[in-house]
Amino acid sequence: MSAVTDVAPDPAATPPQSAKLVNLPNALTVLRLLVVPVFAYLLLRDDGSDGDDRYWATLVFGLAIITDRYDGMIARRTGQVTEFGKLADPIADKALTGTALIGLSVLALLPWWVTVVILVREVGVTVLRFWVIRHGVIAASRGGKAKTVVQSLAIGLYILPLTGLLATARWWVMAAAVLLTVLSGLDYVYRAVTLRQTSARAMRAAAARRAAGPSTGTRTDTAA
DSSP, X not given: OOSBOSSXXXXXXXXXXXXXXXXXXXXXXXXHHHHHHHHHHHHHGGXXXXXXXXXXXXXXXXXXXXXXXXXXXXXXXXXXXXXXXXXXXXXXXHHHHHHHHHHXXXXXXXXXXXXXXXXXXXXXXXXXXXXXXXXXXBOOOHHHHHHHHHHHHHHHHHHSOOOHHHXXXXXXXXXXXXXXXXXXXXXXXXXXXXXXXXXXXXXXXXXXXXXXXXXXXXXXXXXX
């Protein structure tokens, strides 16, 4: 299966269209950013001891995750991908997920190493996207999509004030999320390196270097 596709799975990997800045997908992205401090307040209020606040925090988190699913889908299907959306969408995602993970660790509900592993992977993949953007787009793999679903479910379960068997079960869901996070991250690194070496841009640069010959000591394309 090809690692590169012409149809990107999210706005950040989709060429911008001639769309208006003010549109529904961008509004959903901004809304997701705006609810992050509200979510943080509900989660951390009274050191997380108020069960009602935790339920409300779960609801806000769930609704924000839904907007993440639909803003990208609407933008692609209606041709409303903008430069703002490409930039703001991943920022909103990382802000929401990062706030949830850090908040849970601050409340001692989630080990800090879990938060660090997940956030390092998420930030690392974002950096890799910029590293390969001139060479092409790496489509989201099934593992990456499964990671997103399981990770969101695990975080939601940890936000809820669960006890007993359900509290034990959520640990296993988070363990699966961490495993998928690491494996999908390694897969992304492999595909990014492969793309940098085999893209049309890389091939043109290699051909230009061969044409220049070893005696010139010059490179005609340093961008690759």
